[in-house]
Amino acid sequence: MTNDTLMWRIAGGSGDGIDSTSQNFAKALMRAGLDVFTHRHYPSRIRGGHTYVEVRASDEPVRSRGDGFNFLLALGDSFARNPQEGAYYGNEELKPLTENLDDLNEGGVIVYDTGQIEDDELAEVDLEARAEENDWHVYPMNLREIAREHGSDVMRNTAGVGATAALLDMDPGHFEDLMRDTMSGDILDANIEILEAAYDRVEEFDESHDLRVPTGTHDGEQALMTGSNAIAYGALDAGCRFISGYPMTPWTDVFTIMSQNLPEFGGISEQVEDEIAAAALALGASHAGVKAMSGSSGGGFALMSEPLGLAEMTETPIVLVEAMRAGPSTGMPTKPEQGDLDFVLYTSQGDSNRVVFAPANVEEAYEQTRAAFELAYDYQLPAIVIYDQKLGGEMRNVSTDLFDREPAPDLGATLTEEEIAEAAHHESGKFERFRHDPENGVSPRSIPGQKGGRFLATGNEHNKVGHISEDPDNRVAQMSRRARKLTSIREELDAKDSSHQTYQGPEDADYGILTWGSQQDTVFEAVDRLNEKGVSVKALGVSDMMPYPEAEVTEFLESVEECVVVEMNATGQFRGLTQRELGRFGPKMSSLLKFDGEPFEPHEIVEGVESSIDGGQPAPHNVKYVPAAGD
């Protein structure tokens, strides 16, 4: 592992402030001109229990958490030993140190808090021997004591950051600036003192490691942002002013960000009784002329199934987001998986008539949420943004130029009162909301309260004016018209200068990797490494799940000998979709699957692809290789 990448892991108990500390650390690195990427690991538990956040930083764009890590700041789980209750949970408090050692790279640095993790307890885990074997450099420091001297125990995070800065030769000024942004008074003074004290205390050590923070290079203003943030901001910029939801991890992040901002934007947020209501409210608001969204994670999205179908039949535009976590059922609430693709594509009765986008990273999350709103309102159908817990929670720096856009209050295919009065909609004497003839499938709508535009929206099959109809010819005409929308959307997307699909690697490569969603950038990193190793491979990251980008994927698959499909589920759902959509390439496609609750690391893809090409070694631990059909 090269030292031009810092992979810093801070570990402690849930509720110990690991999140905020890592956020500040990442921001300081970003301000120092580095590209950063964070990865969060946390258990389904509110306080205590082992949790960590990794911050990767480099002078080059970082696409994934990387392989393993090279700096561990172990704070000890302060909730493992609860002084108030006198409770002590075995050796839980050691976990932030011991649980993380397996992934620490050779030559790595360890700082642990001797105020929290006592030396005599360490005998059990043989730290010394392991350190020697792996050339780890261990710096035991009483962070708790430093924190207490100048402030209080809870500020030991700051002491840890001070020690980190000293060991990496970083200017602590960045951290001080950040503290000034968010704190004031005694708290600020105490934290600054702690930071400096810990920084100075490092001098006691003979610093033998050679890991240093790289020199930053990027220019232009950067923002540090999670996928959830990007989705929420994409929605706000798309003109969304109504959200309704019910909490469920990890969708709650988007819901919370929207709720905190909508009133300032003149919008409305509603936390309601359940997810059926949530989706139904979004329909009601949209029908009444507002850009609306809702969303959930697997179980909650299941409840939205019926309103989702209603949106298709009544042609009420809405945007839903689905934040995947490991299933089935409640599954693993805080672990990522890409297991809901089939579900999201076909949820609800009848033939699906919806747009589904799966953004790959923070930038795409923003862009594609905007695009989802645009298509939903232009074509009057539901658009779904599907992403996973990994993308929702990971932070990245993106250029602030990304957000420099005009707001988009346009309601799409909606008429004004003047247009209603002039439209040729009155042959029957009634507003023909659901005319059969539009070529792109879209009959413009009116909004309740507009003069002359009244119609009935119904979940039953209906005729031009919205009256329930089981007439066979009407049925065929209406079904065909609604289906034409997806064809038109595909044509519109194909005609755009830039597509949602992303390529990596040499065009004339022999082998291909196909992937989707949050695994894309990890795959791309693996592609670069494979090419460096002389394996001729390229990758395509697909974001359009429905309507499927048939032409682009066909061309890609035709150009390679073999293709590995990389995704985070047990049955290869995206490979299945590709086969179904294209009707061929079955014998060309194999799968590399991971479903243990952890996203792929680049080396796993490198090894997986190597073994699939030469068939030699088995796939890495917890990665499943499924050969091509007919192999």
Add this chain to the structure above:
Amino acid sequence: MSAFSAIGEDRETDREEFTPGIEPQATWCPGCGDFGVLKALKQAMPEVGRTPDETLLVTGIGCSGKLNSYFDCYGYHSIHGRSLPIARAAKLANPGLEVIAAGGDGDGYGIGGNHFMHTARENHDITYIVFNNEIFGLTKGQTSPTSPKGHKSKTQPHGSAKDPVRPLTLSLASGSSYVARTAAVNPRQAKEILQEAIEHDGFAHVDFLTQCPTWNKDAKEYVPYTDIQDDDEFDFDTGDRMEAAEMMYEAESRLWEGEVLTGRFYHDADRPSYGAEKRSVGEMPEDPLAERYFDDDAQWERTADELIDRHT
């Protein structure tokens, strides 16, 4: 000029304006109580001064849900049990609309029970008409949440072992600010009550007794009925929760025994509607949100740009 010029339009309407111009396909059986609701609603609307273009009627599924096909205004015929959340959001998006929700007893007190409770609790300014025929009509006569105990149907051939729900009591306990019961066989009172309910600024719940001659043959036709406001026996204050609760309990118990008491049970004119509450805490804009999308001068300059500082 407003993008919704129909809203607040000051003109006289008559009941014929609420009749569809094109023959709808929906069909009710001869003698169905649902005709009574339709008639009362058509008479009430001109009285409250609302026009079809400014009215949104949201229905669920069931024979009752077909109300939309016979009543001409903006309509949303949705899914079983879900009319209330749709109606709520439409009212929040555009408070100028007259929003009425309607559905059956299965729709409202069964599958949509949770929404009923929460809509009442929040006191949304909408009118909710429940066609209470004590049976599932459209699915051909199964026991409903209001069917009497012992009621025999194809799905409960030995007779239902359940006590029926008490819709009035449930409504009051949930927080409705207007609760009434009327019957299709009582057109004068039905019209008056609907009118009052629509004019009420808050969640107005009308339990509307509708006979189903097709599936509920042995059920009463709700005649003779007693109008509690017209009868000296029932002297109570409709503004007093406790008195109203007692009266509702009695009316419900008597209905189980075959005696039909109708009228206004509770009316709290002072409680602010949900929209007003939401506006007062700054969670809702002063002007109708829906208007803004049509307003060229609307304040749209706010973008995520303004939030980015926190992230740099």
